[in-house]
Amino acid sequence: MSQPAPTCATSFLEQLRPELFAALADPTRLVLLCRMAVADGPRTVTELSSCCGVHLSGVSRHLAKLRDAGVIGAEKDGREVRYRLNREELSSTLRGLADALEACCPAPA
């Protein structure tokens, strides 16, 4: 971070990760996300699959996609896998986008 000024456009574009938005672009995944957001702790795949009318294998795939996007985290515990929302990381990412968007000044003086 010693560039003279990343022209504000650079820093904005860098934060725009298509795979993050793609992960959030599916209704089923959003329901899963919401479920994890209100949970008081990590949830297993079986638990999460009960809230959406999708087969367990599909839920597993959805969770994998969310995990690859960094939206959620997984911790293995015995034969179960508990998924938890990366709450702070996601919120700071969103806030960083909002900040960069507003910092995207047309004329940097």
Next chain:
Amino acid sequence: MSQPAPTCATSFLEQLRPELFAALADPTRLVLLCRMAVADGPRTVTELSSCCGVHLSGVSRHLAKLRDAGVIGAEKDGREVRYRLNREELSSTLRGLADALEACCPAPA
């Protein structure tokens, strides 16, 4: 806004619009978005199409999708259509998501 307390989960889920994320899930659209973000004013389709190696018709479709998602606005001027980024709306949406995400408390006391 007179509900006693939308259980924080409700307000969060309401803000999770799949079509918004879907609109942002394409690299070409993100480049277009960035182009508009750094522009000092509305841009025509022809101008915008010069920054991505996509046919003009494709750019038109991309812009339509961004417009339908509320990310950008369009104003017709003669035979041209000028697109502009809804900067404040988008940033406040992102911030609202971050806020709702952190307000999604597991135990509402």
Next chain:
DNA sequence: TCCATTCTTGCATCTTTGCGCATATGCGCT
């Protein structure tokens, strides 16, 4: 060791999406 449980992954199918090409629509200009 054997079996049940939990999760992941290969496969087939269907839908969606992005793309270019051609065509239509809308608008200004002569």
Next chain:
DNA sequence: AGCGCATATGCGCAAAGATGCAAGAATGGA
């Protein structure tokens, strides 16, 4: 009216994504 430019849309195709089913992998317990 007729022409040309700017944009939108129908069409077909190829690629990606979502889903269910079945099989595989990993783990705990009898």
